[in-house]
Amino acid sequence: MISLRSKRNSEGSLAKKGERPSSHVRPGVLGLALSLPPLLLVGVFIGLPILIGLTFSLGFTAGPNRVISIIGQQIHKKSHWWGTLQAYSDVLHDSRFRGDLVLTIFVTVLSTTLVLLLALAIALYQRLIGGRKASVLVTLSIVPLFVPVVISAWAIHTFYGGDGFMRTFFSHFGINFPTLTSTPSAIVIGTVWTSLPFAILMISSGLQAIPDALIESAKDCGASSLRVIANILIPLAKTPIIIAGSFTSIGILGSFTIPLFLGPNQPTMLGVEISNFFGSYNRPQQSLVMAFIVFAIASGIAVMYVRSNVKSAKESGRL
Amino acid sequence: MLKKFKFGRIGINLFIGLLALFILGPIFWLAVHAFAVDWHYPDLYPSGVTLHWWSKVFLDSALSTAIRNSLIISPIVVILSMVICLPAAYAAGRMNYFGRKAFMIGVFSANSFPKIGLFAAIATLYYALNLMGTFLGVVIVQLLGTIIYMTWIPAAAFAAVPRNLEEAARDAGANKFTVFRTITLRMAMPGILVAIVMSFLASFDEAQGSYLVGAPAIYTMPTEMYSLVQNYPIQVAAVFSILLALPSVLLLGLARKHIMGGQLAEGFQLK
Amino acid sequence: MGLELKGLKKVLGGRVIIDDLNLRVEPGEMISLLGPSGCGKTTTLRMIAGFLTVDSGKILVSGKDVTDLGPEKRPSAMVFQNYALWPHMTVSKNVAYPLKIKGLSKESIAEKVEAALSLVNLLHHKDSRPGRISGGEQQRVALARALVQEPSILLLDEPLSNLDAKLREKVREDIRQLQRRLAITTVIVTHDQEEALSISDRVAVMNNGKIEQFSTPHDLYNAPATEYVATFIGSLNRFEGDLIDGLIQPGNYVIGVRPEDITISTESRAGSYSGVVELIIPRGHFYEVVVRREDATFRAFLNINVPLVGAQVFVSINKALRYFDGKLVA
Numbered sequence: 001m002i003s004l005r006s007k008r009n010s011e012g013s014l015a016k017k018g019e020r021p022s023s024h025v026r027p028g029v030l031g032l033a034l035s036l037p038p039l040l041l042v043g044v045f046i047g048l049p050i051l052i053g054l055t056f057s058l059g060f061t062a063g064p065n066r067v068i069s070i071i072g073q074q075i076h077k078k079s080h081w082w083g084t085l086q087a088y089s090d091v092l093h094d095s096r097f098r099g100d101l102v103l104t105i106f107v108t109v110l111s112t113t114l115v116l117l118l119a120l121a122i123a124l125y126q127r128l129i130g131g132r133k134a135s136v137l138v139t140l141s142i143v144p145l146f147v148p149v150v151i152s153a154w155a156i157h158t159f160y161g162g163d164g165f166m167r168t169f170f171s172h173f174g175i176n177f178p179t180l181t182s183t184p185s186a187i188v189i190g191t192v193w194t195s196l197p198f199a200i201l202m203i204s205s206g207l208q209a210i211p212d213a214l215i216e217s218a219k220d221c222g223a224s225s226l227r228v229i230a231n232i233l234i235p236l237a238k239t240p241i242i243i244a245g246s247f248t249s250i251g252i253l254g255s256f257t258i259p260l261f262l263g264p265n266q267p268t269m270l271g272v273e274i275s276n277f278f279g280s281y282n283r284p285q286q287s288l289v290m291a292f293i294v295f296a297i298a299s300g301i302a303v304m305y306v307r308s309n310v311k312s313a314k315e316s317g318r319l
Numbered sequence: 320m321l322k323k324f325k326f327g328r329i330g331i332n333l334f335i336g337l338l339a340l341f342i343l344g345p346i347f348w349l350a351v352h353a354f355a356v357d358w359h360y361p362d363l364y365p366s367g368v369t370l371h372w373w374s375k376v377f378l379d380s381a382l383s384t385a386i387r388n389s390l391i392i393s394p395i396v397v398i399l400s401m402v403i404c405l406p407a408a409y410a411a412g413r414m415n416y417f418g419r420k421a422f423m424i425g426v427f428s429a430n431s432f433p434k435i436g437l438f439a440a441i442a443t444l445y446y447a448l449n450l451m452g453t454f455l456g457v458v459i460v461q462l463l464g465t466i467i468y469m470t471w472i473p474a475a476a477f478a479a480v481p482r483n484l485e486e487a488a489r490d491a492g493a494n495k496f497t498v499f500r501t502i503t504l505r506m507a508m509p510g511i512l513v514a515i516v517m518s519f520l521a522s523f524d525e526a527q528g529s530y531l532v533g534a535p536a537i538y539t540m541p542t543e544m545y546s547l548v549q550n551y552p553i554q555v556a557a558v559f560s561i562l563l564a565l566p567s568v569l570l571l572g573l574a575r576k577h578i579m580g581g582q583l584a585e586g587f588q589l590k
Numbered sequence: 591m592g593l594e595l596k597g598l599k600k601v602l603g604g605r606v607i608i609d610d611l612n613l614r615v616e617p618g619e620m621i622s623l624l625g626p627s628g629c630g631k632t633t634t635l636r637m638i639a640g641f642l643t644v645d646s647g648k649i650l651v652s653g654k655d656v657t658d659l660g661p662e663k664r665p666s667a668m669v670f671q672n673y674a675l676w677p678h679m680t681v682s683k684n685v686a687y688p689l690k691i692k693g694l695s696k697e698s699i700a701e702k703v704e705a706a707l708s709l710v711n712l713l714h715h716k717d718s719r720p721g722r723i724s725g726g727e728q729q730r731v732a733l734a735r736a737l738v739q740e741p742s743i744l745l746l747d748e749p750l751s752n753l754d755a756k757l758r759e760k761v762r763e764d765i766r767q768l769q770r771r772l773a774i775t776t777v778i779v780t781h782d783q784e785e786a787l788s789i790s791d792r793v794a795v796m797n798n799g800k801i802e803q804f805s806t807p808h809d810l811y812n813a814p815a816t817e818y819v820a821t822f823i824g825s826l827n828r829f830e831g832d833l834i835d836g837l838i839q840p841g842n843y844v845i846g847v848r849p850e851d852i853t854i855s856t857e858s859r860a861g862s863y864s865g866v867v868e869l870i871i872p873r874g875h876f877y878e879v880v881v882r883r884e885d886a887t888f889r890a891f892l893n894i895n896v897p898l899v900g901a902q903v904f905v906s907i908n909k910a911l912r913y914f915d916g917k918l919v920a
Contacts, residue, residue, distance in 0.1 A: 042463070046432070140339055236678055
């Protein structure tokens with residue numbers, strides 16, 4: 001079919017791959033309109049609850065917060081026009097919460113560091129040496145992606161538990177391997193296990209994107225492999241490493257299932273405590289306060305991620 | 320020189336072995352339990368092999384209801400997610416409009432709020448809207464978890480379609496819709512498939528939210544796991560785990576080429 | 591001896607890429623490895639640089655055996671085809687990198703970097719990022735980075751292929767002048783014969799992993815040792831048979847005639863062929879004239895008395911090269 005209309009329309013002329021055409025009025029309006037459905041969904045079911053939850057945490061108990069205020073206990077009602085900080089004060093002074101906060105941050109930092117080190121080691125080995133053994137390592141690291149979190153948690157529980165594989169195996173050598181379940185160590189093991197795939201995918205793809213010539217030219221200048229890693233590879237893969245670090249730490253910060261199955265009862269990770277306070281202890285307001293404190297920390301990490309993304313896009317000339 | 324080489328070889332083999340133990344160990348250990356007659360500490364293997372636990376799971380009405388719920392709800396969630404998010408993904412990947420970056424970042428940060436806290440906040444809203452313990456309530460909660468996959472990954476896929484291929488098609492006489500169908504959609508398909516797989520799994524494996532808002536009226540497979548591990552013998556939990564992991568393994572196995580080909584990693588770069 | 595390759599052999603993916611390659615380059619000499627893609631020239635360069643191991647044979651730089659050394663230990667410096675500048679470092683930092691590794695003092699490094707950058711006229715860009723300077727400038731940075739190492743051997747991988755035509759000529763001259771001044775033994779890899787002929791002291795024409803001829807540009811053009819070299823360098827009219835009394839007769843040879851050795855006249859004479867001018871191709875300062883007969887086509891270069899298309903002309907051969915079994919015979 002031969003079209004008699006002009007060959008290039010106003011919107012798509014000569015744009016290269018990835019380029020966006022300059023903003024006309026119609027694509028702009030169309031773009032906004034198409035984005036509306038998920039925006040509304042996120043707005044109503046995430047944005048709104050967060051806002052309402054925020055007001056509830058500050059002591060607004062009317063309207064949508066009416067039912068929960070009646071059901072829940074130890075609700076602090078607002079004492080000023082902007083609410084009250086009583087609930088926040090309660091939580092921040094709660095020794096239980098403080099213990100949980102310390103544990104949560106400790107586990108998050110430790111696990112994220114271990115995940116990044118492990119993923120870097122494997123990805124660097126794959127980039128610099130490659131071969132079948134590298135592929136085996138990468139494939140192994142991706143396996144946890146295939147397993148739902150609930151099952152991973154349970155499987156790790158049975159593996160490191162009182163009658164799990166580790167204790168069974170070492171008992172045959174007369175060694176009394178410790179029961180790791182219900183300890184922070186098990187939480188670290190579980191979170192590292194589940195976070196590894198995403199970190200490997202991000203960092204490995206970041207390193208693979210660095211052209212061979214950049215590595216070879218460094219060697220030509222006299223650089224050892226260690227120098228190549230420190231001066232060339234890691235700086236150039238900075239963005240994927242930061243992405244992996246952000247996602248991993250945000251995920252671990254708010255995690256629930258892993259610490260529930262693997263961690264101690266007290267102190268526990270804040271994710272579990274939030275659920276405890278909302279359900280078993282019936283103190284929904286304090287539960288939401290904790291959620292917002294975790295969100296504040298997570299947002300700080302997310303801001304770092306976005307800033308790093310923007311900075312790298314600017315440097316490479318994309319922005 | 321030879322000594323160093325040998326140590327390097329031993330070192331890497333040891334590392335592979337340890338990693339394999341760390342990653343695969345728990346899975347295999349649990350999987351074997353699904354076929355174990357009886358297994359007591361400190362034996363390294365069970366007293367016998369049986370399929371008895373499998374029939375127990377399928378004949379248990381509570382468990383099979385959970386299986387059925389999962390298999391009905393998740394496909395619905397994925398289809399809804401595609402309808403709601405794909406047009407937005409297309410717009411985010413290809414058009415420049417006011418607030419595009421804010422939209423993408425907004426979706427991303429909505430995902431940063433600790434899920435369990437979010438569900439506590441949602442539960443508050445649900446009480447007001449009378450959605451607690453309802454089918455729709457669970458669908459919405461699972462849908463929320465799929466949004467980030469169904470927007471970011473297809474957006475990157477759409478953005479990566481080379482414009483000059485589309486221009487060539489227009490030049491050859493195809494109209495906008497045909498170009499979209501035969502060129503754009505075709506080339507973005509691997510990314511969309513990865514998004515569908517990740518969304519299905521996000522929905523199918525979703526436990527926390529479904530637990531908070533669905534229980535005790537509606538149990539999906541993952542939420543069933545929470546109580547199952549306390550109330551049933553470990554072998555039943557093992558069988559259930561294998562069943563729950565099956566769709567993951569199948570779908571991700573099929574999409575593995577694309578995931579490891581970078582669609583997942585590409586999707587999370589802000590462009 | 592600046593560079594010596596002895597009996598090099600390399601097998602890649604089951605195929606023998608290089609077999610028994612021998613080459614001797616004088617100190618301070620600039621030579622080219624010339625050939626089409628797949629002939630093994632890049633493989634050879636990478637073996638000299640150390641990025642590919644040698645299956646058998648030796649590589650000697652200034653008399654020292656470097657065959658078993660990794661690229662970081664070799665006294666060679668390479669300018670990569672796409673320049674391979676590190677985007678996260680400024681121009682100065684790129685050039686300073688090899689000096690940093692050597693552990694020189696900050697002042698010493700700054701001094702040498704400045705010297706290298708002035709050598710290539712890029713001092714004004716010392717704090718720029720590679721992404722923000724032009725292709726030609728990037729190449730000069732890469733060159734500065736190689737020269738700052740004061741290497742025994744300079745290796746250039748297709749240095750001009752990414753530049754546009756006008757820039758190419760200028761850069762060619764600059765490289766040649768620089769090399770003469772510094773007297774560094776240099777090996778260039780290129781597929782462009784004009785480039786190789788114009789700046790090299792000698793050129794090694796390669797084919798299927800072997801060096802067919804290693805000579806000065808003059809000898810390569812006027813006395814190509816093999817039929818392959820004759821066809822690869824410059825243009826050639828090729829006939830099968832034998833040249834007797836200026837006419838092509840049946841024979842067992844391959845006759846090659848350079849276009850400038852063909853005369854075109856409007857008058858017939860002894861030993862000339864008649865034909866019709868089929869095509870005139872303007873080449874700037876001369877014309878390529880294509881004359882066709884049913885049994886042969888002649889290409890000649892003329893810059894005066896150029897006939898018109900369709901004209902009946904007479905072609906005579908003044909000089910020819912005779913090849914038997916691919917090799918040059920008297």
